[in-house]
Amino acid sequence: MAITQLKHYHSLTIESAISLAKDLSLFDPSENLTCEEIGDGNLNYVFRIASSESGKSIIIKQALPYAKVVGESWPLTLDRARIEARALTLQRSLAERLVPEVYHSDEQLAITIMEDLSHLEIARKGLNKGEIYPSLSKDIGEFLGATLFFTSDYALHPFKKKGYVKEFSNPELCKITEDLVFTDPFFNSETNEFEQALEEEVRNLWDDLPLKLEVAKLKRSFLTEGEALLHGDLHTGSIFAGKEETKVIDPEFAFYGPIGFDLGQFLANLIFQAVVREEKPKKEEILRHIETTWDVFESTFSQFWDQSEDAYTKIDGYLEYVLEKSFADTIGFLGCELIRRTIGLAHVEDLDSVQDEEKRVLYKKTCLALGRECILERHRIRSIQDLLDKLI
Template sequence: MEYYQLTPINLVTYLQSLPEVCQKFSSVDNLEVQEILDGNMNYAFVVSNKLDVNQSVFVKQAPPYIKVLGEQWPLSRQRMTAEIQALNYQSSVCPEMVPEVYYQSESLSVLIMQNLSKHTILRTELIQARYLPRLAEDLSTFLAETLFYSSDFALRSADKKAMVSKSANLDMCLITEDFVFTYPFEHHEMNAYNPALSQSVINSIQKSPDVRAHVAQMKYIFMNQPEALLHGDLHTSSVMVNVQQTFVIDPEFSFAGPMGFDIGALIGNLYLNYFSHAHNSSAESVNYSHWLLQTIDDLWYKFEAKFLSLWSEHEQSLASTFMGKDLSGDSHQAFRHLFLQQVLSDTLGFAACKIIRRILGVAKVADFMQFEDQKLRAKLETQALNMAKTMLLNRQSYTNIADVNKLAEETRLI
């Protein structure tokens, strides 16, 4: 089918032509369309049965440009193909944490899926200081399962190389290379600075040869280490939650890359939320800040344990292992430790880059932007930048998250 733009006017007719979607409604004669206007990249709609609002679907379509900027900003529709492929993969290994896809069309760049009407964006819940007891458990499961089963430890060599080739997502990777690893670290015209943020603080990032060299190293790792099939943009607005469930959404940046990038993106955004609460001395904020740090700690250690368990179980089921025969009996364990230590190092480096880009780059986060007082915001931004700089430069020396959390606590006191 030739591509055309779906609109509130033609969408119902399109859905009525799809048996896979019609079966989600008791009747398709009373459908109403609500366009979701807050997305930057894509068009999105919720279609509901007027007679039963519990019957609904979510529709997402990628135009050949950036929606919020218009046709003068072209962008390949390949991003939807990447999202479709990522969702298909994620649902095969971790179906309980991925919205159910009812219909997909690469030719129209369309996804029609479960409408998560009973869930809220994670970032919103964190800003409102909501406790989510399943968060670390669920997200560590998603990370362990999606990263392990697309790695060289689970796939045959030829299958892994084919996956890497198929998952190329050139335009979206270039956006990340520019907006995460490049523009925030130079005085680029697209950067946006808080007027109250000290120029000396900005210079301590942009004019530091050490920082620039280490960021370039993280950019190189991002571009050249296809360890697993990543979500590619796993921040706290890419997760939807309620007390019982967690869903990961919007993997349109998906590609084969370094495992630490997904983990670091998530942890970096959790640290940003930590600083947004930790400045407040109220008992509620103190307790919530402690819960956030414990969640970060749990997230890493649960991921590590689950990844190791999957690795061990998988190798026990095979006649051969990734590194070959273990003649001493301790070689497998030694290699696994080295590998996960490097993933932790990468995680911290990427988390630092994500923190910095959210402060000096163009894409801000509501965790900080909720504060109208620019001086207060500058104080929090300075704390986060100082932590990110230290974490980036010393990432190889950290052997556990507890010490990184201690750094966060120390930094907020400065």
């Protein structure tokens, strides 16, 4: 099949994915290729194509014109594939070691062809099994320090930055976050899902007007503060991890937003692990990851700040202001993520896979109470140690 014939969008099959890989000369014409669909995400297809002869393999990720998890009744823009390929390429240019290489992308077909990371494991799955990832938090802190700093006004010429803001305008995927993270869990919405045993806690949240006012402020910040290019969906399911390697995938939600958002999502997903781990050393391991993430983010961001050419970055107190603001936002966004993953549409395996019902409900109540406290108290939680104190 010639590439020209493939130019109009159609969803790939095992056979057409192999033909495409050959047409693009990603393999030798004589190689015997196998292909399987391995996507376990909610939205897209992921094909893995491998050659038995050379051992070489690639990944083709394709967006569908709807969300895979719901079906054709939930249409979703194919433009997310363009955003994902561009974000991967830009993030790799800023944090090469921590992002997969993109070999090819095609807006019409809504595909991104990239490095196969099957030798690593999705961090959420590994953490649930008790795998130890010594460099996970250091790597994510570094990823965030570099990608957030170098896409912000603190680093870029204003024309370049506004060019990126335009390029990464992502209204449909942002709307998913606006609804599922910031609105639906706090109202009696049809998308919510929670067990009967949480009913009372959930009704209390819906009636909690001071809490809702603080969530409104956080949502406002997400809607209006175009500070840096966010990953936009940085949970532990968007991270491949190994003993010595970390790679961040799946930035289809990328857009310009407040710096604390990615940090908050990642930390909340670590907190689910801290909550379900009862043995002290195993819990400790996660607490260290939480601490390291913030510390490495802060030191990486600060080092880059010192090299900035912007006149105001030389003014005493400005860096401290930006970091303090980002920290309070992080704690607030973290609170929203804790709540929405417990009672909203998209849950986490960390909590839902706990078989003992009494424990599961208890862990979920802990997450709801902690989420609420973080949202309300975010300006009084002054350091990562203050947060850790709430988790012990």
